[in-house]
Amino acid sequence: MAGTAAVATLPAATSCGDAPAPADTTPSRASTNTSREARTPAGPRPLYLGTYTSAEGGGKGIALATYDATTGRITDRGILAKTGDPSFLAPHPNGRTLYAVNEREDGGVTAVRLADRKVLGTRSSGGAGPCHLSVHPSGRWLLSANYSSGSVTVHPIAASGALGEHTDVITHSSPPPGPDAERQDGPHAHQIVTTPDGGHVLAVDLGTDTVHTYRLDQTKGTLTEVSRARSRPGAGPRHLTFHPGGRYAYLANELDNTVTVCAYDPATGRVTIGDPQSTGTGEGTSYPSQILVTADGSYAYFANRGHNSLTRYAVEADGARLRLLDTVPVHGDWPRHTAFSPDGKLLFVSNQRSSSVTVFHVDRASGELRLAGQPFTSPVAVCALPQ
Secondary structure, three states, rough: OOOOOEEEEOOOOOOOOOOOOOOOOOOHHHHHHHOOOOOOOOEEEEEEEEEEOOOOOOOOOOOEEEOOOOOOOOEEEEEEEEEOOOOEEEOOOOOOOEEEEEEOOOEEEEEEEOOOOEEEEEEEEEOOOOOEEEEEOOOOOOEEEEOOOOOOEEEEEEOOOOOOOOOOEEEOOOOOOOOOOOOOOOOOOEEEEEEOOOOOEEEEEEEOOOOEEEEOOOOEEEEEEEEEEOOOOOEEEEEEEEEOOOOEEEEEOOOOOOOEEEEEEEEEOEEEEEEEEEEEOOOOOOOOOOOEOOOOOOOEEEEEOOOEEEEEEEHHHHEEEEEEEEEEOOOOEEEEEEEEEEEEOEEEEEEOOEEEEEEEEEOOOOOEEOOOOOOEOOOOOOOEEEE
């Protein structure tokens, strides 16, 4: 399904026991993007799968699989750890510990030691319905976003990888909710991530159409807001991904079916949100979920749940512009999460409603996607994390 070519630029001003053991290496943040495509994995690689255990037909916890880095073929390896509703996963930078949200009313965050699959404990997320988490590049702090309560939380990480009690919880009480009465009845924090320079933490709030910029006190584990950027009313920003250059990012807007290019100022933390751009999926809302950018910054891929497709963009002007190329079917239903393999040669798509994971080969020169066999069956697959 081909999309109509389109270009978006920034406006003059708008404020916006069978899996192999993980490698014991800790690459610096500066080298992560540039080295990703150079690494060539050998043998089967681990694949961690998040699910909703409380959903009909859901999983039993964090599932474990392996994949062939050449063919993309996935093999089931059972369960990594039993924990409730681990809908989003994130690894520690040293590769020894995996973290999961427990997306429930009494929200939690869980740590799992990968060497022996031991659950190191679960801590309260300080809010309801946590849906996203990330580890600060220092490896000392876990950041999580509580969707239902519209709050963001900080937990300390011990040397063992275990989590301490939260050191800060901030509820987004302003600005007021957006105009979508059903989905914007209040603040809904959907993502929290550290900027590539490590200087700021960004929290994307779907309910208030806002991207908050915080500074993290790495001694106390507290957040201080320094800036906020408003998208257009009713956009419903959900997920933000940086260009490897670190000065631009791309914002997936769930409610108005658009993507926007954002500029980021490392000195101030200020995010400037650009004009909305089409996802190439036609009329109606396709409920965009996530956007990925290749390690060399040449192409971006945008997941459309309602359209069951990935939109491919060419990235131009050193990250400041996206040009729509086409859309590709995901061969599944409701693509919730996407991720590259460490070498950037494979792209994994978690299809929630079809309980499957689709794998694509990524052509480095053209950015084209080629299906790597039949999708892998995984109960209520909402996150696939290849290592």
